[in-house]
Amino acid sequence: MNRRNFFELGVFGVLLSFVFFWRKLTFLNTTLLYSRSQKLLYNKNKIVAFFDDFIIVNKDGEPKVFNAHCTHLGCSINKMENGVLVCPCHGSHFNLEGEPIKGPAYKSLEQVDTELSADEKYIQITT
Amino acid sequence: MLAIALFSYILISGILLAIPFEVASPYSSISSLLILNPWASFIRNMHFWSSQLFFILSLIHIYDHFHNKKEIGLKKGMAFRLSIGVFIIFLAMLSGFLLKGDADAMQARQIIKSLSLGIPFIGETLSTSFLGNGNDYQLIYVHHIATFTIFIAIIMLEHGKRIWPRSTDFVLTFFVLLFLSYFFSAPLHDNLNQSVKGPWYFVGFQEILHWLSHPIWTVLLVLILIVLIYIVNTGKEKLAYVSKRSLLIFTGFYLLLTLFGLFFRGENWELILPGQTNYEQSVLHSFKTERVNFRPEFSVEDSKEAPLVFGRKESCLVCHNNVQGFSNAHKPETIGCFSCHGGNPFATDKVESHKSMIRIPGNLKDSKQSCGTTQCHPDISQRLPSSLMTNLSGMISVDRFVFMEQDNPDLLTNIDQLSHSAADEHLKNLCVLCHLGNPKEETGPVNESSRGGGCIACHVNYDSKAEQAWEKHQQDVNDTLYLNHHASLSIQVTDVHCFGCHSRSGRISTNYEGWHETVLEPEEMPDSSQYRLVEGSRVFRFIEEDIHHKSGMECIDCHHSYELMGDGKRYAHEEDQEDVQCIDCHFDAEPKLVATNDLDNESALIASLRLGDISETEFLKTNKYEHALVNTFYANDSAFLITKNGKKRFHLKSPNPVCTGNKAHKDLSCSSCHSAWAPSCIGCHNSYDENEAGYDMQKNKEKQGSWVEYVGEFNAKLPALGRRGNKESYEIIPVVPGMVLTIDKASYTKSKHDSLIFLRLFAPSAPHTSSAKGRDCKSCHNNPVALGYGEGNLSFDIENGKGKWNFDAIYALEEYDNLPLDAWTGFLQNRSGIVSTRTDVFPFDIGEQKRILTVGACLTCHKENSELMMRSLNNFSELVKNRSQKCILPSWD
Known part of the structure; x- marks a missing residue:
């Protein structure tokens, strides 16, 4: 793996982690608001x-x-x-x-x- | 380049629009700015038109690229972002549509939510991320002004390599936007019209969704479209060609669906065609738009005072403020003006506000847009067509039967189905002015000449102030005065409301008040309080008023809402639709009751409006269709009635034992004994006169030629009696000579095959002339009119120890059937064939006549109140068997 590929992978990883945060955030938000x-x-x-x-x-x-x-x-x-x-x-x-x-x-x-x-x-x- | 210029206007107008726009209450804030702030309204229009044009130009740009280049050859990353960008533009547009917060937007939001939730794994996350969790618009607003806008800006910069538009494009688009924004306002749903549609670019999609039971497939369709755009941008020649062709075919198909959805879909997404009655309201209404009025006909200060109605401002209330006279439920601060009168609630000048306004709401032709809207009285509006007062089915069917155009008088029909036949023309010339669908075209109080008017036929009332205000308004030829006192709309239905129509034909309104129509001309009317002139031409003579009228009861004290406005079922004749019977109030067994908690909503609402606190109340209910009588109650083993308007209270009495406590009269209806008199009309001749100045009552137009009724005799007398039902199950009822007449049908049809029609049909009658004391025994048993023989001398003659009934008629025998003109049946004869205006009403047959006359013979010697006659009510046969030698029974030889 060269340096370029490594950083591309890094960017992909960062994006993926945001998807993870996004999913968690919305799930908790939904649970909080819908239980009423x-x-x-x-x-x-x-x-x-x-x-x-x-x-x-x-x-x-x-x-x-x-x-x-x-x-x-x-x-x-x-x-x-x-x-x-x-x-x-x-x-x-x-x-x-x-x-x-x-x-x-x-x-x-x-x-x-x-x-x-x-x-x-x-x-x-x-x- | 133009798109870049437009995008800059989107940004500028969007930033300016953010100042008056309130994301917490979008619908209210937009309606307020439309009324209070024409400059904000103009900027809103500019935002709308710049975005619409930007969207269209973006699509044209894509088409241009795809059409002119065999291979686009973009890099994959760029192509991916552009393909997504098209979708983001769509989302930006859609979020703008949602931010109106009106009925269209709310339903569109639900559709998007539903579609998002249907996407596997990430559906809920997507839905929450775009729309938020609650019903607020915060997140949508953020995406609209930030997420989507930034994304589009980046893509444009990357794709177009420009930030600033060319000055020529910038100026040119400005003038185009100026024109569009001034003359055509951005839409805002009035939240009253039942047609719900998405934005124009979404309507094709809505059409596709309509055909899919599994709408989630449309998400796949969107994905495919994005992929196709991506392929065209990156793919090689053949693949790009196939993708382009697929996109083109889809676009053509989508355009067709859009046009179909826009112009042929109405309320509930039902198919509707131009020319159909509610096409304008359902379809064209969405396209109505007005120019911005920079000089409103009221000041900002005035407009601030206008209340919020159904979550929006109505400009109507700025000018028409402080109008008095309404009932509580219809106060403008509660329902505004628009709910009833339509028009344009967001316009700021008189002409625009009053465009398409319903001047007289309540007429059935537009009741769905006024009284019958979903928020108000939809149930009643839906069932009103089932009422005979609306469809006139019985009247039409009987008339066609009498004209021998149909075999059966019970067929269900409708006033809208009148043709050009002799009977239907007769109806149009003489009868069908009285139906609820006949529109009221003039304002003003209801009086004895009033006909029709839908809801307001019964529910409009002018008090003295309203009448004064109305008169003043009538005199204001330049229409400069504001009406300061409005007529009220309420459940206070008076006898005056019924009088216009019900003083004709069976004349129950006039009968009820005691008036009998004569054949006198107005100039012949004696100067006496015993005479009355109606509508300036009809002379009435006082006979005897109904006991209920005398005691202060009005029509609606007996007749309830389901009986008058229909209960949703179709009935052939009025006696079938009629629910209330004497025995409902004058019962001698256990009462039929319904508790407050078990009332239907309409009855509960009316009862509480009339009586106040109705908790723990038990109401009487009808025996026939089990509807509550909401002005009655049962307490301490007694039943009471409170008059609906006058609030007079009556203790309801049980019937006299002579009515219900014997076998002899168990089959008699109450009205057969208690009707003091009934109007009777005989010898009428009908022919068509081509030279007569006529009137088409269905179209409300004058015309040449008319059926003419040559009146015979009007009489007021005790009604005849007849039998309703078969021999096994029947009821004795009052009848009148409803159709003893001749019809010269050929005078209309000009057909040699149509000979003169002579008919001797009696009709069941509800005279509405009740008296507390029933008619005496002889008035039936010894009365030739009651027995159906007509006027004459009916005598029981005894010769040589043999009794015999004889009858000498007053009227000469008719050449057509050898019966006296006023007879229903011959003396001691049977009648067969068509005998009445119903299929189940008959004159007494020979056996019945003999039984009645046998009692009549007894009454020639014995007093009717004698102990013997009273005993005979229960065991007549036994008494006859044991009669003395002096008693002579009739001989029937």
């Missing part, structure tokens, strides 16, 4: 309630909370048309069980673990 809980206002009378990141579906008095982001590309689903949840970006449709009934999405909406407050006014979500 949210409290959503729960309206028992409402069949479907939209929030920025969640949809509460209250059929038959048993609320289910879905991730509001479409399983196709993550657009926020913020409306219901004729009893169907509609993604505004590419037109995927989901029923109130979160199941896709029209593509391009083919996966069901992610159901989130929740806890209903004792007075049934809030839903606690931990992500």
